[in-house]
Amino acid sequence: MGRPMTPKVFPGVPADLVEVVERHGRVVAAGDNRAVLADFRPDRIGQLIASPSLPESLTSAELLDLRPEEGGLFAARIRYTAADGGQTVLRSRWIRLPEGWRVTEVRNLPATAPRMTTAGPAEDGSDTPHWEGLRAGEVRVPRCDGCATWIWPYRPICPRCHGFELSWVAVEPTGTVYSWTRTWQPFAPEFSGHLPFVTVLAELPQAGGRRLLGILLDADGVDPLVGEPVRAEIEGAADSGWPVLRWRLDRREVRQG
Ligand SMILES: [Zn+2]
Structure with a gap:
């Protein structure tokens, strides 16, 4: 299939941006990294490369939504479909620079919190x-048995009375x-x-x-x-x-x- 005969229309969005964003979705889905990088704001490339997470083999991209925001930005939601049928939505924000439309921000939706590899007790088991x-x-939270001072981050000695006995409350x-x-x-x-x-x-x-x-x-x-x-x-x-x-x-x- 070639490009759609009738490009989507989004109120308040310049037609040339719709074209750029739809092409961006296609080059991302095709794994054309050079073309993807060319769409990124040059001073944020390092951040933008590592911000989103996408499956390895994508088969298609669909522009779901494109709308104007404050500060001259435009927000696009593109849904990517992987070979196994899994779907991932990325939201990119676009800005017009002298050289053309560029991605200034990108993230996965829905927003989910990262899980640090360091999560868990300290090596000495103190906490x-x-x-x-x-x-x-x-x-x-630990509290000193002697003077009832709350202690956090954990320390083995009460900073107030120097007692060693404490309880986790x-x-x-x-x-x-x-x-x-x-x-x-x-x-x-x-x-x-x-x-x-x-x-x-x-x-x-x-x-x-x-x-x-x-x-x-x-x-x-x-x-x-x-x-x-x-x-x-x-x-x-x-x-x-x-x-x-x-x-x-x-x-x-x-x-x-
Ligand atoms: Zn104490």
């Missing part, structure tokens, strides 16, 4: 009770956003297919204000606010690995207000 807590569906799995960042760069191989993602440092008032790191769920296009409530969700591992703690914004109250 194993925390991870065992996650397996039991609890967020456990299950705390309510909620907190507030102390800080957050969105990661765009593929710093580790396991990030591919999950970029960008948002990491939240959440403060737990019920644990003396100790702060726990976790990736934010459903964070595509969402900018958290400092002080916003978050709730922990414990995500099990597909294999026999350790579950991981994720955060989710708790915006119900905001919507009701």
Whole structure:
């Protein structure tokens, strides 16, 4: 089959961009890496190559949606079908540069959080009770038996009274956003297919204000606010690995207000 006789029409989208994006889908599906790279913004090539995750052998691409966004960007959703029938949707954002339309951002949809290869207890096993807590569906934080100081990250000695006796206490799995960042760069191989993602440092008032790191769920296009409530969700591992703690914004109250 050749090119479709009637190109799709998308409101508010320049016709030449529709053509470029449809051709982009075809060269990606064909595995023509030189042509794919030529569509990327030159100053972001390294990031754009490693951001999405696609199966090896693709048979076709279908442009599902193309729409204007703020800042002169256009967002395209392209669905790729693999030889085994599996389907993957990528969203690319396009910008017009002097040399032509270029991809400035690309990601897999739906947005899913990466699982770090380092997930699990420290080598010396000092924080194993925390991870065992996650397996039991609890967020456990150590507390000094002597002076009730909450200790996180884990240390074998209470920083306040220098006691050695401590207990791992299950705390309510909620907190507030102390800080957050969105990661765009593929710093580790396991990030591919999950970029960008948002990491939240959440403060737990019920644990003396100790702060726990976790990736934010459903964070595509969402900018958290400092002080916003978050709730922990414990995500099990597909294999026999350790579950991981994720955060989710708790915006119900905001919507009701
Ligand atoms: Zn103490």
